[in-house]
Amino acid sequence: MLPVMEAFYTIQGEGVHTGTPAYFIRLGGCDVGCVWCDVKESWEAEKWPVSTIEEIVQGALAYPGRMVVITGGEPLMYDLGPLTKLLKEKGFTINIETSGAHPFSGTFDWVCFSPKKFKEPHPSIYVQANELKVVIFHKSDFEFAEKHAVLVNDNCHKLLQPEWSRSTQHLQSIIDYVKFHPDWKISLQTHKFMDIP
Numbered sequence: 718m719l720p721v722m723e724a725f726y727t728i729q730g731e732g733v734h735t736g737t738p739a740y741f742i743r744l745g746g747c748d749v750g751c752v753w754c755d756v757k758e759s760w761e762a763e764k765w766p767v768s769t770i771e772e773i774v775q776g777a778l779a780y781p782g783r784m785v786v787i788t789g790g791e792p793l794m795y796d797l798g799p800l801t802k803l804l805k806e807k808g809f810t811i812n813i814e815t816s817g818a819h820p821f822s823g824t825f826d827w828v829c830f831s832p833k834k835f836k837e838p839h840p841s842i843y844v845q846a847n848e849l850k851v852v853i854f855h856k857s858d859f860e861f862a863e864k865h866a867v868l869v870n871d872n873c874h875k876l877l878q879p880e881w882s883r884s885t886q887h888l889q890s891i892i893d894y895v896k897f898h899p900d901w902k903i904s905l906q907t908h909k910f911m912d913i914p
């Protein structure tokens with residue numbers, strides 16, 4: 718049983734898999750507390766109805782896409798082993814978006830690790846990360862990004878993403894940074910430009 722804030726079929730708007738149709742499962746509950754969080758209503762897990770993993774997977778099976786993104790909230794607050802096992806049995810490619818603030822669980826095809834200053838990541842995330850996506854909200858976030866970049870695998874994709882409300886303020890500095898630090902790429906929240914969830 719897991720608290721599900723919402724589940725919906727859309728286009729992955731950000732990160733390496735931008736443009737891919739995917740079924741998003743947003744679990745309720747987060748104790749990270751980002752000041753700029755755009756899903757603060759997800760924080761209280763008790764607010765959201767609990768579903769069995771069978772019900773969750775049934776929802777995903779209703780759509781033709783076979784990529785699932787488990788997000789939150791902070792999905793690693795829960796043991797994701799049973800849900801990912803059933804999704805895999807049904808043939809899904811399984812991605813996760815996490816701050817890494819809790820011990821890693823579950824089996825994934827793609828792990829997007831987006832560390833936050835507000836709660837230190839658990840060390841178990843670094844070996845798992847396929848994608849390091851750092852949100853740039855303040856100029857000190859470049860240094861924060863590099864601090865985590867040295868801890869992930871060599872083949873981990875490294876992305877800098879402007880926080881939406883400050884994107885005009887920081888986009889030029891991100892462009893300049895990536896041009897001179899070419900192991901990084903830019904990620905934009907294209908779903909917000911497309912006005913889709």
Ligand code: SF4
Binds near residue numbers: 753757
């Ligand atoms: S980790 Fe995600 S859900 Fe939690 S506060 Fe930060 S942005 Fe919001």
